[in-house]
Amino acid sequence: MSAVPDIVTIGPHRxxxxxxxxxRPTLGWMDADVTDPPYEFRAEGGGEYRKARNGNMDQIVREQLHKGFDHRIINPLLCGAAVVFCHNDQLSKLLPYLDGLFERFALCMWRKRNPQPFANKHYRPDVEFYVHCWSRGYHPQGDIDQKDRVIEAYSVRREAKFGHPTVKPDSVMDKIITNIAGRTVCDPFMGTGSTGVAAIKAGLIFTGIEHNPDHFATAVARVTQVYEAALAKA
Ligand SMILES: C[S@@+](CC[C@H](N)C(=O)[O-])C[C@H]1O[C@@H](n2cnc3c(N)ncnc32)[C@H](O)[C@@H]1O
Known part of the structure; x- marks a missing residue:
């Protein structure tokens, strides 16, 4: 990969x-950073069930999506609010990092309607957490019935995953975007562009970053499609 990043511009989106x-530090101010960064968790084990899952967990390990991320990329000098997905095992480090950086935060979750059928000496993996933190003026938006902290949704089916092991469902991202204040949204770990798809549908301006060329190509295709659909409707 060259030192100069490749940039694809799709209407106002980059x-x-x-x-x-x-x-991310070169992009300056965004009203919100909404991101699903690499989780940090123990990826060993799984036995026969893991083998039967068509290598999803193996792909996560191959792409190093179980090694966590540097929390300092979430910077209140660069965004009014942040939504950050995280694994159960990351909460004890992420929450103290965010504490005091932003004015307030809420711990929210996506409750899976189709959780994996194992518990591995732990709890069933039926929730994924996200933290929404905000500075003054960037508090959660929406009507009272849009302000639930729990989103109920099915995981994305294998054939709709675009070859990515951890795609977030559209309905989860749509709900999160309804709670975001402002006009500009950045996802520094955009994967296949799910945040961008939701943001553009909601009329916001999206900027995304992804280092894997295959996932980047998927994000470009998805963002282009939703942008063109929005233009056709206008
Ligand atoms: C958990 S996935 C995001 C999936 C996304 N929410 C979706 O629905 O497609 C995290 C993504 O961050 C990317 N990534 C990891 N480290 C990165 C880095 N340093 N710079 C840019 N992208 C990175 C990975 O390739 C992966 O696609």
């Missing part, structure tokens, strides 16, 4: 192929 830690 997608960067490159390293989030190098690129």
């Amino acid at each position: 997608l960067y192929l490159g390293d989030a830690y190098a690129i």
